[in-house]
Each structure stands twice: as structure tokens, then as C-alpha cells.
Amino acid sequence: MKNVIKAVEISRPLLWLNTSMPLLWGILATRGAVKPSDLVLFAFFLFPYNYFLHAPNDYFDFETDARNPRKGGVEGALTPKPLLAQHAIISTLLLLPFLAFTAVQFPPLTLASLGLLLLLSAAYNAPPTRLKGRPILDSLTNVLYAIPLQVGIHAAGGTDLIAPGVLVFAAWGIGAHALTTITDRDEDAAAGVRTIAVLLGRRNTALFSAAWFALVGAGAASLAGTPLAAALALPYLSLSHDRPRRHRRGRATPLQTLLDRERGDRRDDHDASHAPSPV
Numbered sequence: 001m002k003n004v005i006k007a008v009e010i011s012r013p014l015l016w017l018n019t020s021m022p023l024l025w026g027i028l029a030t031r032g033a034v035k036p037s038d039l040v041l042f043a044f045f046l047f048p049y050n051y052f053l054h055a056p057n058d059y060f061d062f063e064t065d066a067r068n069p070r071k072g073g074v075e076g077a078l079t080p081k082p083l084l085a086q087h088a089i090i091s092t093l094l095l096l097p098f099l100a101f102t103a104v105q106f107p108p109l110t111l112a113s114l115g116l117l118l119l120l121s122a123a124y125n126a127p128p129t130r131l132k133g134r135p136i137l138d139s140l141t142n143v144l145y146a147i148p149l150q151v152g153i154h155a156a157g158g159t160d161l162i163a164p165g166v167l168v169f170a171a172w173g174i175g176a177h178a179l180t181t182i183t184d185r186d187e188d189a190a191a192g193v194r195t196i197a198v199l200l201g202r203r204n205t206a207l208f209s210a211a212w213f214a215l216v217g218a219g220a221a222s223l224a225g226t227p228l229a230a231a232l233a234l235p236y237l238s239l240s241h242d243r244p245r246r247h248r249r250g251r252a253t254p255l256q257t258l259l260d261r262e263r264g265d266r267r268d269d270h271d272a273s274h275a276p277s278p279v
Contacts, residue, residue: 040105
């Protein structure tokens with residue numbers, strides 16, 4: 001039971017909806033209804049996928065976490081590295097029955113988009129690529145949070161290789177990831193974690209983020225057929241402008257704390273629970 005509890009903890013349950021809800025949106029937007037087989041995919045994007053996403057991450061982050069002032073201490077000792085290795089292996093093996101189910105129950109494009117997601121997730125966390133440690137690529141790889149939306153579209157019978165809405169969501173993910181690295185810039189630098197904010201600095205990272213949010217606004221306007229839809233990006237553009245200054249003053253807006261939740265890959269569950277729940 002202790003290992004099961006640890007597995008759930010590693011999977012960051014506060015972040016499960018970040019991957020499962022886009023899948024559901026893709027299914028409903030394409031088919032308009034949910035079938036029993038869809039619920040298996042939905043369950044996959046709750047625990048198993050997040051377990052796979054974070055278990056290898058925690059294993060390969062062990063040394064930097066040990067140097068990170070946010071980890072250990074009063075919040076408890078770090079999980080021993082051999083135990084993290086076991087969880088990384090188990091999380092990978094747990095993928096197999098879901099991949100087999102997807103291959104049998106859904107259109108072929110579903111398995112293709114799901115496979116892409118798993119490969120990108122592995123490349124983000126594990127050597128030799130370990131994209132999370134490569135500034136700029138660490139933010140670009142955050143498109144993986146948009147792929148469950150594409151999986152849902154394919155599962156419901158959609159035939160676009162990449163749906164336009166997925167591209168807009170991916171642009172938001174890139175901008176959001178870059179923006180949230182600003183908060184942890186000093187701690188990441190001290191711990192030897194290389195992020196886009198460590199490389200570019202807070203101001204340039206905010207500008208990088210703003211460019212992606214501008215694309216989100218343009219994409220939303222194009223999809224909706226009205227320029228008014230571009231207003232959806234305004235709160236994030238505003239935050240890109242204010243973020244470096246607010247960081248220096250030690251103040252945070254509600255939207256800022258929402259975006260900080262997306263940093264679950266570098267925060268433990270205690271850190272994530274200090275911010276209001278996203279979507």
C-alpha cells in the first residue's frame with residue numbers, strides 16, 4: 001500500500017485534470033458524446049500517463065532536487081533514488097495494456113498521436129535528449145500538454161493530423177511554460193537547473209512568452225472568425241508585461257498563481273497545493 005500511495009504522489013494528482021480534460025474536450029468537440037471505451041482513455045490520462053510523465057522525471061532530477069532548497073527539509077526527505085528507479089520502470093510497463101487497448105478500440109491515428117505524446121514525454125525527461133534541461137527547447141516541448149486534445153479528436157474519428165485548435169493550445173502551453181520559469185529563476189540557477197529564464201533572464205523570457213501569447217490571440221481570432229476572440233490572450237499578454245516587475249516586488253496575481261501550477265514538473269505536491277487549481 002505504501003508503494004501505491006507513493007506512486008499516486010509521484011503522479012501529481014493535483015495536475016491530473018491538465019491532461020485528462022483536454023482529451024475529453026477533443027472527444028466532445030468531435031463526436032459530441034462519450035462512449036464507454038473513451039472512459040478508458042480518460043482514466044489513462046488521470047493516473048497512468050501522469051505517473052509515466054513524472055516518475056522518470058523525479059529519477060533523473062534526483063541530484064538537482066537534492067541541491068534545491070524547496071525539496072526535503074520540513075517537507076520530508078527526498079524519495080531514495082533506487083525507489084524512484086523502480087517507479088520509473090513500473091510506470092513505463094503500465095503503458096502497455098493501454099497502448100494495446102488503444103490499438104484495438106480506436107482509429108489508427110489515435111495510437112499515432114498517443115505514441116507521439118509518449119515519445120515526447122520521454123524525450124523531455126530522460127537522457128540522452130532530456131529536453132527539460134535544454135533552454136528554449138524546455139518551453140517548446142510543453143506542446144505535449146496540447147497533444148491529449150489531439151488524441152481525443154482522433155479517438156472520436158477526427159482525421160486532421162494536427163487540428164487548428166491544438167496548434168493554438170500548443171502555443172499557449174509554450175508561452176505559459178516560459179512565463180512560469182521566471183518565478184523559479186534564482187532557485188533553478190542555484191540548483192543547476194537550466195531553463196529558458198536562467199538562459200535569457202526574466203525580461204527576455206517574458207518577451208518570448210508574450211510572442212507566443214500573441215499567436216494564441218491570432219489563432220483564436222482565426223478559429224472564431226472574429227477579431228474579438230483575440231481578447232482571450234490579453235490577460236496572458238498583460239501578465240507577460242507585469243511578471244518581472246511583480247517578481248521583484250514579491251506580489252502575485254491570481255493568474256500568476258494559476259500559471260505557477262503548471263510548474264508541477266519542478267515543484268513537489270506541497271508547492272503545487274499552494275496555488276489555486278487550474279482549469
